[in-house]
Amino acid sequence: MGITERKQKARLAMRTLILDTAMRLFLEEGFEKVTVRRIAGAIEYSPATIYLYFRDKNDILFALHAEGFDRFYRLQQTVLQVKDPWERLRMHARVYISFALENREYYDLMFIMRGPVEKLKAARDWSVGIRSYDFLKENIRDCMAAGYLPKTEVDVAAFAIWSFTHGMASLIIRQRCAMISPDLLSSVVDGAIDFMTARIEKGKMIGKGRRK
Amino acid sequence: MGITERKQKARLAMRTLILDTAMRLFLEEGFEKVTVRRIAGAIEYSPATIYLYFRDKNDILFALHAEGFDRFYRLQQTVLQVKDPWERLRMHARVYISFALENREYYDLMFIMRGPVEKLKAARDWSVGIRSYDFLKENIRDCMAAGYLPKTEVDVAAFAIWSFTHGMASLIIRQRCAMISPDLLSSVVDGAIDFMTARIEKGKMIGKGRRK
Amino acid sequence: MGITERKQKARLAMRTLILDTAMRLFLEEGFEKVTVRRIAGAIEYSPATIYLYFRDKNDILFALHAEGFDRFYRLQQTVLQVKDPWERLRMHARVYISFALENREYYDLMFIMRGPVEKLKAARDWSVGIRSYDFLKENIRDCMAAGYLPKTEVDVAAFAIWSFTHGMASLIIRQRCAMISPDLLSSVVDGAIDFMTARIEKGKMIGKGRRK
């Protein structure tokens, strides 16, 4: 038993090593530079070795994809600390962005990159994504119930909100924000979230007037 | 002089031919099918000829990038038909999305793809993008002046609005909307724009009450 | 002694298991699908284990080669039921073809494939083949003795007859018979045997006449 266990551990460690390395290459060199050979080279193994741990290149992408969604979901749960649904929704947005900016490679893989998706289409692994999306929708429903949001179609609202946060994340990650100076970025993001939500905060009617 | 001129014309014509063909391939076959060889083949020239007109493949992408922004800017101008600044802003969003969805490969190149940007960083060619961005900001300023939007930082507001529309466009283009049935997509997009803007339409103050 | 014996038995059993499995793969998936890995996988052992029982892949092929000749020889013996040497010879042909068609991969290995033979050249293992060949020659001698065949060199006659049957078998197995519809094949084969032998059936003397 001890032996089996140790072996499984070693196996897992190797898988992790490969995945981490792949991720590092992603980050450092971009998607198209992530090749089986390069991964192997980086960990000083032969390319063939990679195939002992993953069926093919896509299998690596799948694994990273899943891992990303997993990390994201766990982080997302932290918003539950916030009781007020409206504040929780705002927190959702901030958490989303911070996941994206602190795990750029994962985020790219999960929500931007072309490659993996195409092969993933038929696969079942959207479930992990859906789970997070449902979690967001639950929050939206709470907001509607509490009168923070008009009672419209939840799916539409969720798509709108997701789009907004994804938009920020992906513009930043794919570097389309040359016009925003890097050190202002995070305050601009916060400002944008405020801008998008401020207007409907209870009472504080906007468009009308004040908002310091 | 006449000769020089004619030569320059011919040169330009060839560049245009190459760019158009590249774009056609983009649209018809997708990004990864656009290779120097294929472009050359499509116009029945040798690959080597391409290099007489463009330094390298990236140079072609740069040019398409610029062309995309040009087309976009022209389309964007059509919103000027709408006089009311608030409605004009909503129109901006719709025009943006429709450009994105009807010119997916251009949009991808302009706002999503990694490739061209990296080499472009040092280059000057963001001007065309900036121009469009300024145009949006102008509209936002009008909205603020007319009391449709709180008088906050224009840059922040612009980033928020751009992010929202870009989010929708890029989620769709990069196919992260498995959960939304394709034929509902366009109505969901419209719904999302409504959702994001409806609440502040004049008078109709929202957040307060419910919104039937 | 008992132990040694048991060990040898176990060793033989394993060899047999490997060979049977290799053959099954041959039959079910074709030659190029037979890899050491796949054999090992099919019997749920590690590839390395195979090498405890066979020096290398070719060694497996040798063994199958021998096994094929063995099976063939046994089948061949059934012609002894036929007493008349001429009919027995015809039976020889039919039995040959049917062995080939019902054990295509064995046949291929034994009489067509390049691989095993080359390494086998120096080896001794033609004996099993020779045995069958001698058996055929015996039949031919009987035919000559009985006046069914002219008393020519037996070796030549044997080669001619073998060539004829092998020709049919190998054309079919290697699929060079596109021109013959598959469901007619077996009747064409029978027809061909008749054609090659009929001409001398009693009375029906053919070509009888003229011929300068």
Place this chain on the structure above:
Amino acid sequence: MGITERKQKARLAMRTLILDTAMRLFLEEGFEKVTVRRIAGAIEYSPATIYLYFRDKNDILFALHAEGFDRFYRLQQTVLQVKDPWERLRMHARVYISFALENREYYDLMFIMRGPVEKLKAARDWSVGIRSYDFLKENIRDCMAAGYLPKTEVDVAAFAIWSFTHGMASLIIRQRCAMISPDLLSSVVDGAIDFMTARIEKGKMIGKGRRK
């Protein structure tokens, strides 16, 4: 014109060089050793160069296949010199064998090898083979008309005769004739042809008699 012509010549020369080299490798090292890399290496070009002259590896095989049938057909025509249909048929056999033995690689490719056929199945290029087969059948018809052969189905007779010659050729080429000493080979082949045809030469009626 002169330039175009010279270029075409050069192109053809290169194709020929590649084909010849492929053939040489076939002959010297066997089918599985014929790889694009090896061909390229042998002529001291880069592998990529091969692809300038042939679409893919199979394309090379196709070309050789076709070339082989072409050569064969041309050689086959020489039998027309023989007027007597029966002697012409015997000549057919001898010519067939000599083509096989003098062009072993081609013959192997055309009639034995597994690889090319599978991909070739759908292709049209059996026509060249059929042409030769029809030519043989014509001869058989002549023999039947002249009373040298019983008036049976031509297709069956052709298959029988082809099988016989192919059998000899392929046993020799694939080296299953260890039992026949190499320097006797050609006389054994001639003997076998005689054996298969002799029996009906005039007068010498064989098998004459009895046969229950």
Place this chain on the structure above:
DNA sequence: CATGAATGAGAGTTCATTCAT
């Protein structure tokens, strides 16, 4: 101006085989 010819580099993948444990 245009190109045919060529290539180096590299992609993903598979295989037979070895060896320390």
Place this chain on the structure above:
DNA sequence: GATGAATGAACTCTCATTCAT
């Protein structure tokens, strides 16, 4: 006796790019 882990050497094929002509 058995094996998990590893690998070197191949494989086919594609691409952006260069250069002599």
